[in-house]
Amino acid sequence: MTIRRTSHILAQLxxxxxxxxxxxxxxxxxxxxxxxxxxxxxxxxxxxxxxAAATLAAGDPSSAAMEDLQFALGEGxxxxxxxxxxxAMHPDLARTGRLRxxxxxxxxxxxxxxxxxxxxxxxxxxxxxxxxxxxxxAGPLSGPQLSEALSxxxxxxxxxxxxxxxxxxxxxxxxxxxxxxxxxxxHQATGFLSVAxxxxxxxxxxxxxxxxxxxxxxxxxxxxxxxxGTLLLHDDDG
Amino acid sequence: xxxxxxxxxxxxxxxxxxxEEFDVVDLMQVLAERCVELLEVDAAGLMLADxxxxxxxxxxxxxxxxxxxxxxxxxxxxxxxxxxxxxxPVVNVAIAEARERWPRFTPAAVDIGFLGAHALPMRLRxxxxxxxxxxxxxxxxxxGDDLALGQALADVATIGLLHERNLREQTVLSEQLQGAxxxxxxxxxxxxxxxxxxxxxxxxxxxxxxxxxxxQGTTLTSVATAVVDGSLxxxxxxxxxxx
Numbered sequence: 001m002t003i004r005r006t007s008h009i010l011a012q013l014x015x016x017x018x019x020x021x022x023x024x025x026x027x028x029x030x031x032x033x034x035x036x037x038x039x040x041x042x043x044x045x046x047x048x049x050x051x052a053a054a055t056l057a058a059g060d061p062s063s064a065a066m067e068d069l070q071f072a073l074g075e076g077x078x079x080x081x082x083x084x085x086x087x088a089m090h091p092d093l094a095r096t097g098r099l100r101x102x103x104x105x106x107x108x109x110x111x112x113x114x115x116x117x118x119x120x121x122x123x124x125x126x127x128x129x130x131x132x133x134x135x136x137x138a139g140p141l142s143g144p145q146l147s148e149a150l151s152x153x154x155x156x157x158x159x160x161x162x163x164x165x166x167x168x169x170x171x172x173x174x175x176x177x178x179x180x181x182x183x184x185x186x187h188q189a190t191g192f193l194s195v196a197x198x199x200x201x202x203x204x205x206x207x208x209x210x211x212x213x214x215x216x217x218x219x220x221x222x223x224x225x226x227x228x229g230t231l232l233l234h235d236d237d238g
Numbered sequence: 239x240x241x242x243x244x245x246x247x248x249x250x251x252x253x254x255x256x257x258e259e260f261d262v263v264d265l266m267q268v269l270a271e272r273c274v275e276l277l278e279v280d281a282a283g284l285m286l287a288d289x290x291x292x293x294x295x296x297x298x299x300x301x302x303x304x305x306x307x308x309x310x311x312x313x314x315x316x317x318x319x320x321x322x323x324x325x326x327p328v329v330n331v332a333i334a335e336a337r338e339r340w341p342r343f344t345p346a347a348v349d350i351g352f353l354g355a356h357a358l359p360m361r362l363r364x365x366x367x368x369x370x371x372x373x374x375x376x377x378x379x380x381x382g383d384d385l386a387l388g389q390a391l392a393d394v395a396t397i398g399l400l401h402e403r404n405l406r407e408q409t410v411l412s413e414q415l416q417g418a419x420x421x422x423x424x425x426x427x428x429x430x431x432x433x434x435x436x437x438x439x440x441x442x443x444x445x446x447x448x449x450x451x452x453x454q455g456t457t458l459t460s461v462a463t464a465v466v467d468g469s470l471x472x473x474x475x476x477x478x479x480x481x
Contacts, residue, residue, distance in 0.1 A: 086417035126427075195431050
């Protein structure tokens with residue numbers, strides 16, 4: 001099952017020796033290595049819209065600079081991905097980026113960037129940011145590299161959603177990644193609970209995960225109980 | 239076999255969706271429904287490659303939870319997964335005899351009353367991007383003509399994923415696949431939101447959103463987005479904007 005790679009990434013992130021770099025930094029470093037790109041940036045976008053963004057971590061200074069540039073210019077693949085909720089992939093930025101983001105493309109190619117590939121960090125309507133890969137050399141990601149990029153995006157999403165729920169914990173982020181990759185009924189229950197409890201979708205997903213974990217029950221069972229009204233959840237230290 | 243005029247109508251309908259701003263989720267949903275109609279099967283579903291090595295259910299003609307599960311179990315085992323791995327049709331499968339082959343899928347399918355299964359690959363040259371999954375409640379075999387029609391419908395779906403035929407082909411395919419998979423999750427969340435707000439079950443919530451999308455000529459994804467952000471109020475049968 002494809003969730004295994006995401007789980008493995010999160011397990012490695014959780015397994016940090018003392019004095020290790022923060023999670024976000026290790027995540028971007030791991031992603032850059034797995035996808036053989038020059039730099040990776042994770043940018044965190046709030047519900048207030050694409051304009052409210054902060055780059056959480058960038059594997060190298062030029063990637064951070066390129067992310068900042070996009071937000072300063074109001075154009076670029078990361079912004080597009082954040083806005084559309086779909087990947088924006090430009091394996092040959094010079095050739096395909098000019099039409100959509102002329103100023104960014106000009107600046108980025110002048111600075112030596114050959115490829116930019118941006119992936120949204122989302123679970124359906126829960127949108128938390130963008131993972132952007134930068135490479136000096138133009139060219140596509142290979143199949144396995146794409147798979148790695150998507151798995152790192154899923155891991156980053158789980159980390160951010162879990163952090164936003166007020167209970168930051170990588171162990172919980174792993175469970176949350178499973179919840180996010182789960183069956184339709186879990187997503188339905190997320191929507192249902194967000195209305196029933198008057199909370200956002202992200203916190204609702206985190207609550208469902210917490211209930212499954214603390215009760216030792218499968219996610220789908222908890223989700224079904226939420227949907228038929230037999231399980232009322234609210235936030236506690238679960 | 240189906241009336242040729244109706245067949246032609248369906249292909250025109252599918253071709254019409256292959257225009258500038260079409261939505262993958264809507265295309266797959268319509269396709270699944272037309273398969274049930276034209277092939278006279280009892281349920282259809284489309285599984286797409288998630289580009290992480292696995293399959294995800296993108297659209298189906300069933301809303302009932304246990305039936306949906308039969309599709310979703312195929313992420314791990316079943317005719318669809320085999321078809322995806324082989325890139326070849328896996329057809330006329332007598333489910334009741336498949337317990338050893340698929341120990342979890344078989345009992346779930348039999349439990350729901352599905353006796354026959356067929357999976358057709360969605361293939362783009364050498365790359366398999368998904369599979370069309372069909373179920374029958376009897377053990378009727380699908381003949382050559384039906385299978386050819388089913389494959390043609392699957393091929394339309396595949397072309398739909400790649401209507402932008404230029405050098406960005408691979409990246410467009412990825413963007414479309416990932417976008418569609420994300421949209422599906424959004425739609426499931428919206429079903430839950432609407433179910434809670436309107437006091438209806440998730441199946442009815444889906445029907446309401448789909449009817450609204452078709453009446454308004456918009457996509458299911460955009461309706462789901464509006465339901466989630468509160469700008470569309472579908473609590474009453476005659477839908478009106480919340481503001």
